[in-house]
Amino acid sequence: MTVHDKRLARSHDDILEAIAAALDIPPGKFEEAKQRYEALGGWLDRPESTLADLDPAISPHGSFLLGTVTRPLTDADEYDVDLVCRVNGSKAALTQKQLKDAVGYEVALYARARDMAQPEERRRCWTLNYAEGAQFHMDVLPALPDAQRYQAQLRAKGFGILAADGDLSGHAIAITDNQRRDYALISDDWLQSNPYGYAAWFRGRMRVRLTEAKRSFAARERITASVDEIPDYKVRTPLQQAIQLLKRHRDCMFADDGEHKPISIIITTLAAHAYNEESSLSAALQTILTNMHLHILERDGIAWVVNPVNPVENFADKWPEQPRKRDNFFHWLAQARQDFAKYLRASPYDTIPAELEQRLGRRLVKRAVNSVMPGDGAIGAPALLLGSGHDDELERARHAVDAIQSSGSQSRPWVR
Amino acid sequence: MLTLFEVQSAIAFEQPGLRATEIDGTIVVEGTLVVTDGSAVCDPAGPLARYTVRVELSQAYPRVEPRVFETGGRIARDPDHHINVDGDCCVTVWENWLATAKDTSLAGYLAGPLREYFLGQFWFEKTGSWPFGERAHGMAGMEDAYADALGIPNRRKDILYYLRLLRQPWPKGHWPCPCGSGQRLRVCHRAELWSLHRRISPHLARAMLVRLQPSKSEWFKEGF
Numbered sequence: 001m002t003v004h005d006k007r008l009a010r011s012h013d014d015i016l017e018a019i020a021a022a023l024d025i026p027p028g029k030f031e032e033a034k035q036r037y038e039a040l041g042g043w044l045d046r047p048e049s050t051l052a053d054l055d056p057a058i059s060p061h062g063s064f065l066l067g068t069v070t071r072p073l074t075d076a077d078e079y080d081v082d083l084v085c086r087v088n089g090s091k092a093a094l095t096q097k098q099l100k101d102a103v104g105y106e107v108a109l110y111a112r113a114r115d116m117a118q119p120e121e122r123r124r125c126w127t128l129n130y131a132e133g134a135q136f137h138m139d140v141l142p143a144l145p146d147a148q149r150y151q152a153q154l155r156a157k158g159f160g161i162l163a164a165d166g167d168l169s170g171h172a173i174a175i176t177d178n179q180r181r182d183y184a185l186i187s188d189d190w191l192q193s194n195p196y197g198y199a200a201w202f203r204g205r206m207r208v209r210l211t212e213a214k215r216s217f218a219a220r221e222r223i224t225a226s227v228d229e230i231p232d233y234k235v236r237t238p239l240q241q242a243i244q245l246l247k248r249h250r251d252c253m254f255a256d257d258g259e260h261k262p263i264s265i266i267i268t269t270l271a272a273h274a275y276n277e278e279s280s281l282s283a284a285l286q287t288i289l290t291n292m293h294l295h296i297l298e299r300d301g302i303a304w305v306v307n308p309v310n311p312v313e314n315f316a317d318k319w320p321e322q323p324r325k326r327d328n329f330f331h332w333l334a335q336a337r338q339d340f341a342k343y344l345r346a347s348p349y350d351t352i353p354a355e356l357e358q359r360l361g362r363r364l365v366k367r368a369v370n371s372v373m374p375g376d377g378a379i380g381a382p383a384l385l386l387g388s389g390h391d392d393e394l395e396r397a398r399h400a401v402d403a404i405q406s407s408g409s410q411s412r413p414w415v416r
Numbered sequence: 417m418l419t420l421f422e423v424q425s426a427i428a429f430e431q432p433g434l435r436a437t438e439i440d441g442t443i444v445v446e447g448t449l450v451v452t453d454g455s456a457v458c459d460p461a462g463p464l465a466r467y468t469v470r471v472e473l474s475q476a477y478p479r480v481e482p483r484v485f486e487t488g489g490r491i492a493r494d495p496d497h498h499i500n501v502d503g504d505c506c507v508t509v510w511e512n513w514l515a516t517a518k519d520t521s522l523a524g525y526l527a528g529p530l531r532e533y534f535l536g537q538f539w540f541e542k543t544g545s546w547p548f549g550e551r552a553h554g555m556a557g558m559e560d561a562y563a564d565a566l567g568i569p570n571r572r573k574d575i576l577y578y579l580r581l582l583r584q585p586w587p588k589g590h591w592p593c594p595c596g597s598g599q600r601l602r603v604c605h606r607a608e609l610w611s612l613h614r615r616i617s618p619h620l621a622r623a624m625l626v627r628l629q630p631s632k633s634e635w636f637k638e639g640f
Contacts, residue, residue, distance in 0.1 A: 012458045282457040341432035348462035396453040401547040411508035411529040413498035414551030
């Protein structure tokens with residue numbers, strides 16, 4: 001079932017998909033955010049902009065780009081829209097400070113023209129806060145294209161195949177950092193980032209299901225466009241939905257310890273590694289929760305969650321100095337396994353265990369469930385839908401027995 | 417060597433109602449075991465049945481058979497229910513499973529004999545019959561299971577001889593063929609025996625022999 005279908009839930013997948021849809025950013029909110037960052041992009045690129053000669057371009061990265069955005073925990077919290085402001089400048093002509101200030105100047109002008117609060121400077125980005133009703137803020141990351149240096153470094157470290165892949169390494173950027181000593185100096189040694197390479201890798205981990213989801217979307221919406229013309233953000237794959245559920249579970253579990261909670265990039269990377277193009281959300285969750293820890297490597301006694309597009313970067317680099325972060329990750333994983341397994345393996349689809357409900361947010365779960373199971377009458381649906389009582393149980397058992405008999409693996413009890 | 421971590425990983429998603437701990441070198445798995453109807457990941461109507469169990473696993477698994485106890489009292493404690501008075505479940509003839517299963521990992525055991533045993537109990541509860549049949553009690557059932565594993569008719573003498581051959585790392589070609597033709601193995605069923613030897617290792621054959629408790633006269637009959 002997809003969020004667009006109005007039929008009632010009949011399975012665990014239907015319920016989990018409804019919860020994932022409720023967790024997703026509402027389409028109206030997404031469009032609003034998109035319009036606003038496009039407006040900002042238009043402002044930066046207007047003829048009188050001080051950046052106009054450098055062809056500034058704004059585009060999302062992070063969960064907005066990956067399609068794994070989750071609703072903030074409370075209505076008071078905001079969506080964090082991560083944007084890259086990429087300008088066609090050169091590190092030979094610009095210092096990090098000059099780039100940061102130039103972008104900040106234009107963002108400030110934009111804010112003034114829109115009667116908004118002035119942007120706040122962060123270590124690497126500018127934060128633009130919108131009015132309360134908007135319920136989001138934008139982190140604008142000033143950047144320069146830096147693929148050549150990025151690829152050269154990959155080659156030097158023995159990752160020639162990655163360096164030769166334009167999708168994975170051809171869009172790397174150099175970013176500013178106001179804590180660095182060379183911040184105000186001309187230098188070639190800027191921090192690097194590769195959010196578009198990561199997104200390409202992430203997309204590659206769900207290529208089959210992404211195409212399938214777009215095809216279903218086109219059929220459902222009676223769109224004649226080719227699959228390639230449908231933007232990624234219009235659909236969600238089981239991997240994206242699973243990550244949304246897991247991030248929400250993490251958010252609720254660490255509501256009081258945000259500083260030490262498992263970070264999204266670790267959850268996303270490990271989940272994408274473990275995912276094997278499962279076609280259903282329940283199967284994706286099973287695979288991910290069973291196997292994601294297997295993708296944590298150990299190098300010289302240190303846990304590594306490798307950045308797939310920059311293998312010398314460890315997403316878990318904080319774990320050695322802050323073991324609580326590592327402990328919290330494994331604690332969270334064990335709890336998530338337990339909570340989702342209790343629902344999927346040990347409960348009927350219409351009975352969400354209290355622990356899972358609590359760790360996904362009671363209100364959100366109730367709202368999502370009610371959207372696919374309206375009214376109290378439907379709560380008893382399994383019995384109504386699948387038959388009831390003794391005969392139904394026996395019928396199900398018969399299927400199980402037949403399946404075992406046809407598989408040839410059956411053991412017979414005896415007495416010692 | 418089976419570790420607590422492996423056990424915890426095997427049950428983590430499959431059996432969320434079970435908990436594993438290590439007590440004096442034995443890994444004890446306790447809690448609620450769910451019997452599913454075999455749907456891919458989840459049964460829309462939930463599990464078919466739940467049993468409260470305690471499973472004792474040796475670190476030497478699968479060399480050492482797990483001991484399974486039904487502790488909730490759902491199953492009547494008598495031999496006809498394939499359970500002893502202390503709740504000790506006679507899940508299957510262990511060596512028969514080891515000799516015939518493709519996957520003898522703990523996950524394979526949970527999804528195989530253990531699930532089949534409790535699904536069988538549920539079926540018996542509902543219908544009074546065993547869905548996959550049952551073995552005779554005691555030694556007779558064991559011989560029956562071993563004969564099945566060897567793929568030969570159930571004759572104790574033949575089972576013992578086969579196992580005596582198979583327990584050797586290298587069964588000799590001049591020994592009498594176990595088919596009873598009177599010919600030497602090398603000119604008779606040598607290929608078949610070697611194929612069996614790959615499936616039933618000398619270690620497993622020795623364990624089967626020990627459990628059959630051959631008498632002295634049986635031991636030396638049909639010498640090589």
